[in-house]
Each structure stands twice: as structure tokens, then as C-alpha cells.
Amino acid sequence: MAINSKIWKLRKDSKAFITVKDSEAFMTGSDTKFVKVNKAGTTIYGPLSIVAGEESIKTAGMFSRLPDLVQMIPETMTTPGPHIKVPVPPIHVGINLALDVGFFAALLVG
Numbered sequence: 001m002a003i004n005s006k007i008w009k010l011r012k013d014s015k016a017f018i019t020v021k022d023s024e025a026f027m028t029g030s031d032t033k034f035v036k037v038n039k040a041g042t043t044i045y046g047p048l049s050i051v052a053g054e055e056s057i058k059t060a061g062m063f064s065r066l067p068d069l070v071q072m073i074p075e076t077m078t079t080p081g082p083h084i085k086v087p088v089p090p091i092h093v094g095i096n097l098a099l100d101v102g103f104f105a106a107l108l109v110g
Contacts (some may be wrong), residue, residue: 006108020108 005021019026024038033046050057054065067069 008107 005019007015007017007019015028017026019027019028024036026034026036029046034043036043036045053068054069054071056064058064065080071095
């Protein structure tokens with residue numbers, strides 16, 4: 001069984017490239033920095049910088065933490081800290097997903 005894949009590079013000697021196979025994808029920046037997506041999940045290898053507040057990061061697709069400023073309130077035995085998660089319905093998920101699918105479909109055509 002032949003493995004079909006596509007590889008995109010800027011130049012033949014580029015260290016950065018994108019590889020797409022039937023069941024996985026790689027986005028490589030260098031020999032030691034890459035993103036891999038396959039059946040096992042998503043692996044990010046290398047330094048990671050997230051430029052977003054806690055309230056902008058969703059877990060389980062729906063839950064968000066309180067803003068950073070609220071989390072800095074000191075906690076005591078009588079006033080426990082506000083470490084709760086707030087449910088935020090994913091209203092915009094459908095719109096963002098449709099945009100992403102269109103973008104990646106355009107990459108695969110050709």
C-alpha cells in the first residue's frame with residue numbers, strides 16, 4: 001500500500017515545510033521545532049507562546065477561566081479563591097470551522 005503525501009516548501013533547501021498525509025499532518029519550522037497532528041492527538045514540540053488571556057482559552061470546547069485580574073484576588077480560609085470555570089457556549093465555532101475548512105481545502109486543490 002503506497003503512502004500518499006504532499007510536501008510544501010519555499011525552496012528545496014528550506015528547513016521549514018508542511019507535510020500532509022492521509023491520516024496526519026506536520027508543520028516543521030526546523031529540526032527541533034514542529035507541530036504534528038495524527039490519530040494520537042496534537043504534539044507541539046519547541047517553545048510555545050500563547051498571546052491570549054485566560055478568558056480567551058477554552059477547554060472542552062466550552063469552558064473558560066475567569067480573567068487574570070480576578071484570579072489575582074488573594075484567597076484565605078474564609079474567602080476561597082475564584083478558581084472556577086465559566087461555561088461559554090461555542091457560538092462562533094461553526095463560523096470559524098467553516099473558514100478553516102475552506103482554507104485547507106484550497107491548499108489541497110492543485
